[in-house]
Amino acid sequence: MSYKHQVAEKIAAALSSMGVDTLTKEAVYGMLETPPNPAMGDVAFPCFQLAKALRKAPPMIAAELAGQLSGAPLRESHAVGPYVNLFLDQENVAEQVIGTILTQGSTYGSSHVGEGRKVPIDLSSPNIAKPFSMGHLRSTVIGNAIANIMEKQGYDPVRINHLGDWGTQFGKLIVAYRLWGDEAKVKAEPIKELLSLYVRFHEEVENDPTLEDQGREWFKKLEDGDEEAQHLWKWFRDESLKEFMKIYDLMNVAFDSTHGEAFYNDKMDRVVTLLEEKGLLTESDGAMVVNLDEYNMPPCLIKKSDGATLYATRDLAAALFRHESYDFAKALYVVGNEQRLHFQQLYKVLEKMGYAWSANMHHIPFGMMLKDGKKMSTRKGKVVLLEEVLAQAISDVQKVIEEKNPTLSTKEEVARQVGVGAVIFHDLKNFRLNDVNFSWEEMLTFEGETGPYVQYAHARACSLLRRGGYQPATTVNLASGALDSKEAWAVITLLNAFPEVIERAADNFDPSQIGKYVIDLAQTFNKFYANVRILAEEEDVTASRLQLVAAVVAVLKEGLRLLGLAAPEEM
Template sequence: MSYKHQVAEKIASALVHLGVDSLTKENVYNMLETPPNPAMGDIAFPCFQLAKALRKAPPMIAAELTEQISGAPLKEVKAVGPYVNLFLDQEMVAQQVISTVLSQGKAYGDSDLGQGRNVPIDLSSPNIAKPFSMGHLRSTVIGNAIANIMEKQGYKPVRINHLGDWGTQFGKLIVAYKLWGDEEKVKAEPIKELLSLYIRFHEEAENDPSLEDQGREWFKKLEDGDTEAKHLWTWFRDESLKEFMKIYDLMNVSFDSTNGEAFYNDKMDRVVQLLEEKGLLTESDGAQVVTLDEYDMPPSLIKKSDGATLYATRDLAAALYRHETYDFAKAVYVVGNEQRLHFQQLYKVLEKMGYPWAANMYHIPFGMMLKDGKKMSTRKGKVVLLEEVLAQAIADVQKVIEEKNPSLANKEEVSRQVGVGAVIFHDLKNYRLNDINFSWEEMLTFEGETGPYVQYTHARACSLLRKGNYQPESQTSLAPGALDSKEAWAVVTLLNAFPDIVERAGDNFDPSLIGKYVIDLAQVFNKFYANIRILAEEEEIKASRLQLVAAVTTVLKEGLRLLGLAAPEEM
């Protein structure tokens, strides 16, 4: 239990003595503030909210409350106007926080909230036979980080790559391949070659509209299970997935399932049948819909007038399949903000079908990746390919290493970790709903709020441990006064906050809280490094300060891991 939780418990208990039993420990915890000036205390509790219940002025309540609060981990409690200001016993807190971090290691901040229950997470989901652009980066890294955070909370994430692998475009691609395709070229550069065939199809179709009919015919053959159509489609899919896996491997992202749109083809008739049985289907202009007037939403289209099923049908089939397969605690969809209405409709249709578990389904929207302030577009040639960005980032980091540390032992591995990490962190440090402007300069600098800055701080701390010959097994009680500085206390305070940050990041599906946290921890550690002689002459003082450094490396490494970044020990 963090010290903030312990303080909340003491205040809640003191309030009962004063006759207020309506505030739970959680209510009190959420009311706690951090004073703007450390001289005013470590934690402050405002008493304004209690004035009505106790029929007293807030300063009087603060004075009475102060009398009721004492004991570890507090050193002093003061009433300052309408606030109760609480000062922690810094030496005791530092000892407990550091020993907890060092004894628990990467498990620091773990919880059993999820009790091992499944959470399918729909993430990444690129379209096969098309390039993996920077636009797909967001769903991939946000979803992967959410999966890591939920795993830390005791859930069992099931990472699902719901590939875009069905639709009329595959009929067009089959026609293009049969007319102009070259097997060897597709094998050599699958995505590039398939995309050029797809583009050529549209160019030729402007002069020869019959190509569009041929495309529809071949997709119909594919739907009907034609052997040649199915063989080509499977080949396109497999080759695309191999290319995507190169990028996923580079980013250290893996999946438990790559069941895409095509997987649900034989599961949609059941959805239509269930909707019919429940009397939910209505005809509208020849199409079959589920009306959602009571929720002020447009109807959800289930079947077009020509009998073709739609995205909604497919996603209803996927939801049923995932619930039956995983019996999930939550189901998470990391999909762009523009799909918000679609998911709202999906959950309401499931609710109308009588499935209470629909309440545990969450759409996690995110903003766009912009270039020069504008949306990236494949058709207008404004797309930025993720593979090229990662390769360029790695090459740029290699140049920096050659200039600054050419004798580094594992240069290639570190270049990959820092280059890829820079791209991932550039996304995740931002709140997911914000649009992000793609910027090389901002992404790759070793200063400021970047991945390389946090990774470099971790490497610097590891270097200190090596220089000081730190031995993890020789952990002892902290020497009196060793961490008696505002710089050391700032580090201890942040280390203590890590479990709460993980909890909030999980509850809000918000990896940026971890991103901001590791930046803050790196910054306060660098102040400590700049102002305090860590490798002091006195052996006990040095050993104590190195224990704090070791705790920082543990938490920085774990924070970076949750975001999907490696933490090199040398840079």
């Protein structure tokens, strides 16, 4: 139990003795504040809410309550106006926090709230035969981090790569390949060559509009099972997946399912039948729709006038399949903000179909990856390839290592961990709804609020443990005064907050909470390192300070892991 939970328990018990039984310790915990100035106390409790129940002014309640609070983890308590300001027994709290972390290790901050229930997470989902651009980075790394965080909360995440492997664009690509394609070139550089053909199709169509009709015809052939169309489509898909896997392997991202859009081709008729049986389909200009007027939304298009099904039909089929396969606690869709209306419609249609579980489905939107302030476009060939960005980042880190630490035995591995980490962290430190402007300079700066900065703080702490001959101990007995500096207390306070940060990140599907936290912890640790002599002359003082360093190592490593980053021990 954290010291804040212990404080909340004490306050709730004291309030109960004063005649207030309506505030549980959980409610009290939610009311606790951190004073703006550490000189005012470590924790503060506001008494405004109690005035009505006790029929007293908040300052009088604060004075009475302060007199009833004592004992570990408290050192003293004072009433300051309507607040009770509480000072903690820092040595007692330090022993408790460090002891908990060193005992629990990587499980520190874990929870069983998920009870092992499944959470399918739709993430990444690049389009087959198109390059894996910086635009796809966001869904991949945000989704992977959310999966890690949900797992930390006791859920069983199911990572689903819902590949864009169906649609009229494949008809266009087949036409382009048949007109201008070269099998040897595609085999040599599949994504690059397929993109070139796709871009050329859109350039040529401006002079020859009949190409659009040919594209539609070939997609119809593909839908009807034409042998040549099927062969080319499968080839494009297989070659694309091979290329994508190189990038996923580099980023250490793995999937439990790669069922793409095509997987649901034989599952959509059932959706249409169910909607008809439930009397939800109506005709509109020859198309079949589900009316959503009561939600102030446009109708959800299920079947076009030519009988073709749409994204909504496919996603309804996918939702049914996932619920039947996983009986999920929650289902998450990490998809760009521009698809917000689509998902709102999807959930409302499922609700109208009578599926109460639709309330547990969540669209996790995110902003765009911009270049020079503009959206990237595959069609126009204006795209920055993620593979090239990762390669450049790794190369830049290798140069730094060669310059700063040429004798490092694991140079290549560390360069990969730090280079890839720089790219991932650049995205995840931002709140997901914000647009991120792609900039080589910002992405590959290894100072300030960056992944490499946090990784270096971890490596520096590991180095201290090696130099100090640190040996893990089963119990924590701190030498008196060893951690009585404000710098040490700032580190301990942050370490104690880690479980709360994970909980907040999980509740809001927001990895940036952890991104900001590990930056704060790295900065606070570096202040401690700069101002306190960790390897002191006294053996017991050194041992105590190294135990704090070991706790920092454990939490930084786990925080980085949750974000999808490695934590090198040497850099």
